[in-house]
Amino acid sequence: MSLLAIDNLSLHFGGVRAVEDVSFRVEPQEVFTVIGPNGAGKTSIFNLISRFYDANAGRIAFEGRDITAIAPHEVAQRGIARTFQNVELFEHASVLENLLLGRHVRFRTRLPFELLFTPSVRAEERAHREKVEEVIDFLDLQHYRDTRTGSLPYGVRKVVELGRALASGPKLLLLDEPSSGLNNEETEEMSFWIEDITQELGIAVLMIEHDMALVREVSDRVLAINYGRIIAAGDVESVQAHPEVVRAYLGE
Amino acid sequence: MHVVRKTSYDQDMRLFAHRGVAFWYGVLAIAALLAPLALNTYYLSQLTFVCVYAVAGAGLMLLTGYAGQVSLGHAAFLAAGAYTEAILQAHGIPFVLSLPAAAAVAAALGLAVGIPALRLTGIYLAVATLAFAFIVEEILARWESVTRGNFGIAVDTLAIGSLRFDAEWKFFYLALGVLVATLLAVRNLLRTKTGRALVALRDSTIAAQSLGVHLAWYKTAAFGLSAGLTGLAGALYAHKIAFISPEQFTIMVSVELLVMVVVGGLGSLHGAVFGAAFIVALPQAIVFAKGVLGISGSGQAAVDAGVFGLLLLLFMLYEPQGLYGRWVKVRYYLEVFPFYRRATFRRQKTYARTERLQ
Ligand SMILES: Nc1ncnc2c1ncn2[C@@H]1O[C@H](COP(=O)(O)OP(=O)(O)O)[C@@H](O)[C@H]1O
Ligand SMILES: [Mg+2]
Numbered sequence: 222m223s224l225l226a227i228d229n230l231s232l233h234f235g236g237v238r239a240v241e242d243v244s245f246r247v248e249p250q251e252v253f254t255v256i257g258p259n260g261a262g263k264t265s266i267f268n269l270i271s272r273f274y275d276a277n278a279g280r281i282a283f284e285g286r287d288i289t290a291i292a293p294h295e296v297a298q299r300g301i302a303r304t305f306q307n308v309e310l311f312e313h314a315s316v317l318e319n320l321l322l323g324r325h326v327r328f329r330t331r332l333p334f335e336l337l338f339t340p341s342v343r344a345e346e347r348a349h350r351e352k353v354e355e356v357i358d359f360l361d362l363q364h365y366r367d368t369r370t371g372s373l374p375y376g377v378r379k380v381v382e383l384g385r386a387l388a389s390g391p392k393l394l395l396l397d398e399p400s401s402g403l404n405n406e407e408t409e410e411m412s413f414w415i416e417d418i419t420q421e422l423g424i425a426v427l428m429i430e431h432d433m434a435l436v437r438e439v440s441d442r443v444l445a446i447n448y449g450r451i452i453a454a455g456d457v458e459s460v461q462a463h464p465e466v467v468r469a470y471l472g473e
Numbered sequence: 474m475h476v477v478r479k480t481s482y483d484q485d486m487r488l489f490a491h492r493g494v495a496f497w498y499g500v501l502a503i504a505a506l507l508a509p510l511a512l513n514t515y516y517l518s519q520l521t522f523v524c525v526y527a528v529a530g531a532g533l534m535l536l537t538g539y540a541g542q543v544s545l546g547h548a549a550f551l552a553a554g555a556y557t558e559a560i561l562q563a564h565g566i567p568f569v570l571s572l573p574a575a576a577a578v579a580a581a582l583g584l585a586v587g588i589p590a591l592r593l594t595g596i597y598l599a600v601a602t603l604a605f606a607f608i609v610e611e612i613l614a615r616w617e618s619v620t621r622g623n624f625g626i627a628v629d630t631l632a633i634g635s636l637r638f639d640a641e642w643k644f645f646y647l648a649l650g651v652l653v654a655t656l657l658a659v660r661n662l663l664r665t666k667t668g669r670a671l672v673a674l675r676d677s678t679i680a681a682q683s684l685g686v687h688l689a690w691y692k693t694a695a696f697g698l699s700a701g702l703t704g705l706a707g708a709l710y711a712h713k714i715a716f717i718s719p720e721q722f723t724i725m726v727s728v729e730l731l732v733m734v735v736v737g738g739l740g741s742l743h744g745a746v747f748g749a750a751f752i753v754a755l756p757q758a759i760v761f762a763k764g765v766l767g768i769s770g771s772g773q774a775a776v777d778a779g780v781f782g783l784l785l786l787l788f789m790l791y792e793p794q795g796l797y798g799r800w801v802k803v804r805y806y807l808e809v810f811p812f813y814r815r816a817t818f819r820r821q822k823t824y825a826r827t828e829r830l831q
Binding site: 271273292293294295296297298302303305309310311312313314317318321322323325326328330332335336337338342343346347350351354385389 | 482483485486658661662664665666667668669670672673675676677679680681682683684685686687688694740
């Protein structure tokens with residue numbers, strides 16, 4: 222069974238067909254990359270999976286269960302975490318607090334006990350803190366633990382956002398342009414992490430990416446879309462060489 | 474400057490960052506406990522008002538400062554608490570029951586506003602809560618069989634069993650106790666899951682949702698909690714002023730409460746307390762200033778309103794961190810003197826977030 226199954230998904234904004242009849246599958250532990258020019262509808266697919274938008278047609282299934290109509294906050298509970306193209310951190314909170322928010326769905330504490338900060342609440346805070354520290358070690362964020370994320374350099378913010386998504390312990394990670402805004406060195410680092418995430422942690426990655434070097438390095442399979450429609454799918458070389466893809470990137 | 478060396482995870486969960494901080498809170502606690510010895514009845518009474526306002530301030534701070542939702546209707550929750558307390562007391566219900574009931578009624582009212590207000594943010598929410606407060610004020614004036622309308626209700630001296638709070642110092646200790654309990658509870662909330670979720674929704678709703686934060690639940694909870702705490706303050710307020718009528722819960726009071734958290738410093742509990750002290754001291758400062766300037770005293774209320782409005786504006790423009798933020802800067806300046814760098818607290822340009830979903 223595929224981890225994520227997208228079938229005939231469509232999303233229209235008035236006359237704009239942002240996503241049109243898109244179908245694909247993401248298998249466990251693979252890196253599946255979506256490419257396409259700006260405005261092709263890539264982020265819209267993510268927002269459909271995150272349930273920020275309601276699909277006009279089609280079906281999204283995760284681990285065999287239909288998630289096309291669940292509430293946005295339930296997506297994380299199912300085991301899907303994501304990052305955003307423009308980095309959406311909680312800017313007035315520290316790195317630590319951001320990562321603890323990554324564990325939000327794992328917390329079982331209840332409001333009355335939180336108000337009293339009972340020993341059970343403390344024990345749970347401690348347990349999740351340990352999980353967060355694992356992520357901090359994994360991504361080398363020790364230096365920034367107590368820094369307010371609003372004052373971090375952009376490259377570090379992207380890593381923190383990745384860490385926050387990882388902290389939730391997902392089965393599928395959606396990365397929206399993980400290398401955008403990063404310098405060469407940081408991009409290199411990002412590609413190592415993506416490999417570690419799939420190989421060491423066994424998490425599947427669905428990624429949107431423009432940097433073809435990074436795409437080649439980490440992707441198992443690639444999907445190219447333009448004007449909301451699939452124009453090519455397969456391994457990196459064949460998709461990159463596909464005449465429609467070449468045409469889409471050169472512009473008609 | 475004190476640099477904290479961290480050796481355990483629990484350190485980040487502490488109430489006080491390090492011993493120095495705990496020491497100063499200890500000093501503050503002793504000063505508060507000794508206040509009835511040092512102050513005359515008038516000043517002690519003002520200090521009691523600070524405690525009562527600060528309880529409401531903590532409530533509004535939770536909603537506006539942490540959850541990022543502006544309310545211009547908190548006078549209604551103050552009124553709900555005050556009237557519930559006054560009416561229940563008149564029916565002979567003991568204080569240990571009527572006080573939680575006052576908070577509960579206000580909290581229920583908060584939920585009733587919070588749920589329809591879910592889709593509103595910013596100025597729209599402010600206007601909706603404002604309208605709500607007007608409605609409550611009208612109800613208080615018209616529902617005469619229960620509220621006695623514009624005649625108002627005289628509130629009896631508070632008593633718990635045989636203990637009568639008939640002296641200013643007794644009531645001061647009660648208000649102080651409620652304030653400390655309130656601040657502790659809110660502080661606890663802020664260092665756990667719910668508090669983080671509120672801040673998350675404020676800073677980035679979509680990121681919070683993508684992490685599983687249930688938007689409707691937390692926003693509504695913030696409203697309920699905030700209203701409940703304000704109702705708690707309302708119950709104390711009723712006893713403090715001993716007579717309540719709709720006039721005591723006008724839009725001006727809502728504005729005052731908002732000024733309190735903005736001037737105190739949004740996003741900090743210290744700010745709620747600083748703001749409460751400010752709100753209590755300001756009218757006296759205005760009277761004093763008018764005396765010094767030789768302006769004769771017509772229309773104190775109008776002058777107060779004008780000054781409140783002006784301060785709200787000035788703080789939002791020039792010191793969004795409020796009095797607490799100003800204090801942090803002064804303290805830092807003193808700690809590192811003469812090595813202070815002006816740029817230390819310069820506000821960082823935040824990245825453009827116009828295309829939130831792209
Ligand atoms: N909330 C929205 N309202 C209207 N149109 C939108 C919205 N979000 C995206 N679009 C449009 O949908 C198309 C696809 O956008 P998007 O998915 O962000 O593209 P990509 O991520 O591939 O650059 C674009 O034409 C964009 O203008
Ligand atoms: Mg995009």
